[in-house]
Structures are given as structure tokens and as C-alpha cells.
Amino acid sequence: DGGITQSPKYLFRKEGQNVTLSCEQNLNHDAMYWYRQDPGQGLRLIYYSQIVNDFQKGDIAEGYSVSREKKESFPLTVTSAQKNPTAFYLCASSIGVTNSPLHFGNGTRLTVT
Amino acid sequence: AQSVTQLDSQVPVFEEAPVELRCNYSSSVSVYLFWYVQYPNQGLQLLLKYLSGSTLVKGINGFEAEFNKSQTSFHLRKPSVHISDTAEYFCAVSYSGGGADGLTFGKGTHLIIQP
Numbered sequence: 001d002g003g004i005t006q007s008p009k010y011l012f013r014k015e016g017q018n019v020t021l022s023c024e025q026n027l028n029h030d031a032m033y034w035y036r037q038d039p040g041q042g043l044r045l046i047y048y049s050q051i052v053n054d055f056q057k058g059d060i061a062e063g064y065s066v067s068r069e070k071k072e073s074f075p076l077t078v079t080s081a082q083k084n085p086t087a088f089y090l091c092a093s094s095i096g097v098t099n100s101p102l103h104f105g106n107g108t109r110l111t112v113t
Numbered sequence: 114a115q116s117v118t119q120l121d122s123q124v125p126v127f128e129e130a131p132v133e134l135r136c137n138y139s140s141s142v143s144v145y146l147f148w149y150v151q152y153p154n155q156g157l158q159l160l161l162k163y164l165s166g167s168t169l170v171k172g173i174n175g176f177e178a179e180f181n182k183s184q185t186s187f188h189l190r191k192p193s194v195h196i197s198d199t200a201e202y203f204c205a206v207s208y209s210g211g212g213a214d215g216l217t218f219g220k221g222t223h224l225i226i227q228p
Contacts, residue, residue, distance in 0.1 A: 042220035104156030
């Protein structure tokens, strides 16, 4: 079955450390996205990519970085510059046109202490 | 900028009762509308979508939604809820001619089914 795999499901880090969240899809989708979810805040867009080797900042990109070296993969790095990194992170993909729905992974819950 | 408003952060309902979850969006010429469901510690699953055509859209798990252009609304309904419907529900919108940044989401409504 096609889908999106996020790993790990739970991640714990000390403050000041960078951490990378994995996202892989086998749906052959062109577009991929990273969202952050906090209680009562809905989903906020961090970064998105429409094509390999190209990506754009979303609404809350500060303190995060991404790469898109392969169509299937869109890893997210949470850097030490992110002031409040503890959150639930969701990766999604779509075929890339404005009326296409997003397909989501099961998320990574990051806790930074 | 596009926006989506889900007025109710929580909706408690008794099992087998009907439910309506409200969603309003900022007006635009042409919109595409979606409802997603999220169970605890999981990603979002698509319930239904409105792209064009009939304003009444049927989705999975017995849910349906009605697109009302004059009221800029896309409310989600189910005639009889089950305990397994307890989840967070998100309304989302994208606009024809909009950018490539995916969907704009509401803040979610937590549906709580009481036995």
C-alpha cells in the first residue's frame, strides 16, 4: 500500500541540539509539506516543496530547515534556534495542484527538555 | 489571506444523536473545501471534499457536508454518531489560482461522544 512514513514516532532531545525528522512517501507525489500542530492551534505550515531541489518557507519557518534531494524524501531539521520546538509534527504530500487533498503521515511527537 | 474558522473548539454529543460541526471560510471567487479527521496520536485522514458540482458531498463513515456559497460555509453533519467518532475534526480550504502551499486549516473541533 502506498503511503507516508514518518519516523520516529516519539523523539526526545535536550535543548540546544539539532534534530532531524524523517518523512518518506511512495505515492509518487510531487508536493510535500511539513506542518506543526500544537493544542488548540490547528496545523501551521513550516515548509513545502513542489519539486525536487526546491522548497519554500511556510508561515512559521524560523528555526527549521529542510532538504528535497529525492522525490520520495523531505526531512525536517529542528534547529537549536527554534525557541519552542516541543510539538507534534506532521508530514504530508499531494499531487501538487490547488484542488488536490493532502495525504498525511502519522506524525512525530518531539519533546525537547 | 485565506482563512478558515471553526467556531466550536469542542462539541459534546450523546451517542446515536445527530451532530453538526461548523466551518466558515473567507470569501473568494472559487474554493475547494475539505474535512479531515484525526484520531489521537495519528495523522489526518480525508473525510470528504468539495471541488465542484453538487453542493451536498458525502464522505466516509456516514459523514456529509453542504457547501453554501452565500454563507461561505461548509458544515459537517452526521445523522447518528457512534462512540468511535470521537476525534478531532479539521476543516480546510484552498483557492482556485492560489499558491502552491497546500491547504489552510481551521483550528479544529474536538467531537466528544458521550454514552
